[in-house]
Every structure is written in structure tokens, then in C-alpha cells.
Amino acid sequence: LPGASSEAFKGVTVLAGLMVSLGASGVVGQLMAGLSLMYSRALRVGEYVRVGDVEGTVTGLGMFSTRLQTGMGEEVSLPNAVVFGQPIRNFSRLVPDDGQYIVHTAVTIGYSTPWRQVHALLLEAARRTPGLLAQPAPYVVQTALSDFYVEYRLCAQGSRTAPRRRAEAVSQLHGHIQDVFNENDVQIMSPHYRADPAPAQVVPPGPWFAPEAGPLQPRR
Numbered sequence: 001l002p003g004a005s006s007e008a009f010k011g012v013t014v015l016a017g018l019m020v021s022l023g024a025s026g027v028v029g030q031l032m033a034g035l036s037l038m039y040s041r042a043l044r045v046g047e048y049v050r051v052g053d054v055e056g057t058v059t060g061l062g063m064f065s066t067r068l069q070t071g072m073g074e075e076v077s078l079p080n081a082v083v084f085g086q087p088i089r090n091f092s093r094l095v096p097d098d099g100q101y102i103v104h105t106a107v108t109i110g111y112s113t114p115w116r117q118v119h120a121l122l123l124e125a126a127r128r129t130p131g132l133l134a135q136p137a138p139y140v141v142q143t144a145l146s147d148f149y150v151e152y153r154l155c156a157q158g159s160r161t162a163p164r165r166r167a168e169a170v171s172q173l174h175g176h177i178q179d180v181f182n183e184n185d186v187q188i189m190s191p192h193y194r195a196d197p198a199p200a201q202v203v204p205p206g207p208w209f210a211p212e213a214g215p216l217q218p219r220r
Contacts, residue, residue, distance in 0.1 A: 042088055048101040048166060050089040051078060071167025095157055101166055103132065103156050105173060107181075108149040108189045115142065115150060121184060122154040125176040131169040132156045149189045 043049060043066060047058050054076050056068035065077045091102040109118050119140045126138040138156035145151075154177075158169050181188055187200045 043083075043090075044093075047090055047092040049091065051083050052086040054078065071170075100133070101158050103158050103166070103170060103173065104153055105170065105177070106143065106151055106153045107177065108146070108151050109186065110149050110189050113186050115152075117184070117186070118150075118152055121180045121186060122152060122177065125173060125180045126154060126156050128176045128180070129156075129169060129173045131158050131165060132173065133159050 043058050043061060045058050045061060048056070049058060049068070051066075051068065054068055054070070056070035056074075056076065058066065059069045059075065060067035063080075065079055066083050068076045068078065070076060092100065095102060107118075107122070122140050123138055126132050127134070132138065133156065136157060138154060141153050141155065143151045143153050154173075156173075158166055178188070182202050183205065185200055185202050187202055
């Protein structure tokens, strides 16, 4: 080629070779990560998982990317190298039947409330939530004894695989937890709790179903 012996041509050739090499290494890395995910069976289509900050149902396992459908109706495509390098939390793998998933949530309650009462209230909230199974029975564990409060975690299983259904079940469970605790005048503590307020921070049953706020009226 004309000018092939020039220093400029040699420099461009080295740069092009370096770019091709780096690009190929990225493609090979994605391919190897995809093969590792497939053969290790870390993920399966239909399972409900959490990868990093993304949570949803696995809808596709490709050679270069993994697709998740979130509970908000989004489809997220994750590069396999990212998936392979992240902790994977699987909410479906250890349940006894296909089409089920694990649901859990946590609350912090002050030491002045008997722990047996808190357990009973959380289990009642789970009982009221559609889509959560009675068998295997939900259960409560105490995960931390902090300076001002106890952290309780409610664990249950759901019966539907659609990701939106799981998101709705978690939302309804949170609503029932608030209702049950308010019914029994038990205050749900904030993680930034510092001291006991004089009145208990609860919502009495009266204003639970207050009408929604209407449109703002223009000032006169």
C-alpha cells in the first residue's frame, strides 16, 4: 500500500488493532458470561429475581444479555457480564411449586410494644392480603435489636408468577400492615427514630376513608 512504511500508517495500524482487540475482548467476555449463566442455571425463564437494583421476572436468557420484566411493566435488558458480576437473589427457586414466589417486608417497632403482639399483627396483615398463601404459613423473624427499636421481618409466599401481581401483592401487604397497626394503636417507628413523642403517631379509623382532595380553587 502507498505510504505503508510511514510512521503515521504504522501508528494508525497499531491503534486500529488495539481497538479491535479491546472490542473483541468485550464481546468474548459477554459471550462467556452468557454461557456461564446458562450452564450454571443461576437463572431460569419465569423465575422472579433481583439482580443488583433491578427486580423482576426473567423473560429471556440470551448469549449477550438477560431480560427482566419489572412489576412496573418495564422490560430491562442487562448485559450478561453485569449479571454475572452481581449478587443474584432468587425469590422463586426454593419454593415447592412452580408459579410461586417469596414475599418479605420489614418494619421497626419500639420496645414498648410486646413482640408477641407485633408478630400477631404482621400475620394478620398477611392473612388479609390477596395472593399470599395460607400454606406454607407466613412467619415473622426478629432481625435486629437496635438502640431504640426491634426490626421485624414478615416472610410469606405468593401464588402468582406475573411480576405485576407480585408488585401489587407487596403494595397491598404494606397497606394492610398500616391498617392493622393503626387499628391496634401500635406506632410504626422510623429508622431515624430518636425519642418517644408524647402522643402515639397512629391514624385512628375515622379518617381512613376520607374523600380525596378536590382541585385547588383559584384565589380571589
